[in-house]
Amino acid sequence: MEHTITGKLNPITIGSVKVETPLFLAPMAGQTNHAFRNLCREMGDCGMVCTELISSQAIHYKNQKTWHMFDWTPDEQPFAVQLYGSDPQMMADAARLVVDEGATIVDINMGCWVPKVVKKGGGAALLGDLCAATAVVEAVVQAVNVPVTVKVRSGLTPDHLTAVPFARAAEQLGVKAIAVHARTASQGFSGSADWDIIRQVKDAVSSIPIIGNGDVKTSADAERMLRETGCDGIMIGRAALGNPWIFHQIAYELRTGLAFPSPSPAERASAALKHARLTVETTTIGERQAIFELRGQLTKYHLGVPGAAALREKLVYAESLADIEAIFEPYLSHEQAEYELA
Ligand SMILES: Cc1cc2nc3c(=O)[nH]c(=O)nc-3n(C[C@H](O)[C@H](O)[C@H](O)COP(=O)(O)O)c2cc1C
Known part of the structure; x- marks a missing residue:
């Protein structure tokens, strides 16, 4: 490329x-x-x-x-x-x-x-x-x-x-x-x-x-x-x-001088999950509080698939790591982006 x-x-x-x-x-x-x-x-x-x-x-x-x-x-x-x-x-x-x-x-x-x-x-x-x-x-x-x-x-x-x-x-x-x-x-x-x-x-x-x-x-x-x-x-x-x-x-x-291949939705979802898991693992303020702080950070991961608004909406209500996992895990097998990310 x-x-x-x-x-x-x-x-x-x-x-x-x-x-x-x-x-x-x-x-x-x-x-x-x-x-x-x-x-x-x-x-x-x-x-x-x-x-x-x-x-x-x-x-x-x-x-x-x-x-x-x-x-x-x-x-x-x-x-x-x-x-x-x-x-x-x-x-x-x-x-x-x-x-x-x-x-x-x-x-x-x-x-x-x-x-x-x-x-x-x-x-x-x-x-x-x-x-x-x-x-x-x-x-x-x-x-x-x-x-x-x-x-x-x-x-x-x-x-x-x-x-x-x-x-x-x-x-x-x-x-x-x-x-x-x-x-x-x-x-x-x-x-x-x-x-x-x-x-x-x-x-x-x-x-x-x-x-x-x-x-x-x-x-x-x-x-x-x-x-x-x-x-x-x-x-x-x-x-x-x-x-x-x-x-x-x-x-x-x-x-x-070559274009960097854009990470797939699966790679993006996997990074978001890693971000969430390590935050919860290392936090000293408790899982619930850590998740409140994470919500905004995780909305920044754009997966390149339809339904981004719905995904962000779900994140707003996430209260536990399990909620975050339920949101991102379905995308872990999604190898192709369906629209271009800026
Ligand atoms: C949410 C947010 C928090 C920030 N907090 C700090 C901070 O704690 N210390 C600091 O020196 N700058 C802070 N900044 C400024 C950034 O370090 C940086 O100087 C600024 O965002 C410009 O760089 P950028 O255009 O690459 O974002 C913050 C910026 C943002 C957006």
Whole structure:
């Protein structure tokens, strides 16, 4: 099958950590649990995964709900644990704790724009205060002996793009990689990502890899991001949901110039089942609660067969793993898609 777009995905190093294929699963709250991270790795070419953001303040105050986010296992290596907060000491303490619990990398969130995070000075709020941001970064870098990375947005607003001065400061402080989501905080997820900021950040640093992020859905997008920005790696978020093959697909297509054969309905149903089973097996919040959280994640698996709306409807009422199995198992022998998936 012709595809024709090719591109180079060179291994990169983040401090002492080698990432063979520089395709990163983006941290996504409520989505990137242990099961989903594992699935992305298992499908191939997902070079690095990251937990969802975890509050350093919640860790400090020993908030019970936070512990179920400590769901990683040693076989996920290399992986990053993402922390947020504005108090340097709390961030440093939280970093030490997650490293003691096995984190390969500590990632600092400087992109989350939701009010509950920003209002306390964490996440994207730090992009508006270089002084506060550098205090947090410095404290975390000094607290741990593993690489520290940062995930930023372009800035707070289109009139206040701070990613470039921030990246320069972070590099000086010993940060080992920066991921840039090419939208401002005020944009949320609206509009399209303006990748030029990734190029500007790449030009501004000299010794650390820059990971581009925002709106990569296909190998053509990935090739264009690499070419236009010079970034060293690519981070993928929404396009991976219900689609854990995307990393392998992009790597395969860029390496070979051939189109990746679309997974069959049976393969898609099998991945959804694996996602559900591993979530239930490893959850610390009980099967019923885990299934409530899974419903939304599983609706993202499009099987390529008629009746998708009915399938989603059934998922909304699923209360147990047995319910999920009853929904997906009938498709396990379905080898041919009946319509094209975008
Ligand atoms: C449901 C959801 C949850 C997210 N949670 C986080 C998070 O916990 N930490 C973070 O740094 N970014 C988070 N993001 C942002 C993504 O990591 C990523 O930067 C953004 O989705 C843009 O990439 P994409 O276009 O590939 O999706 C989240 C995004 C989504 C859609």
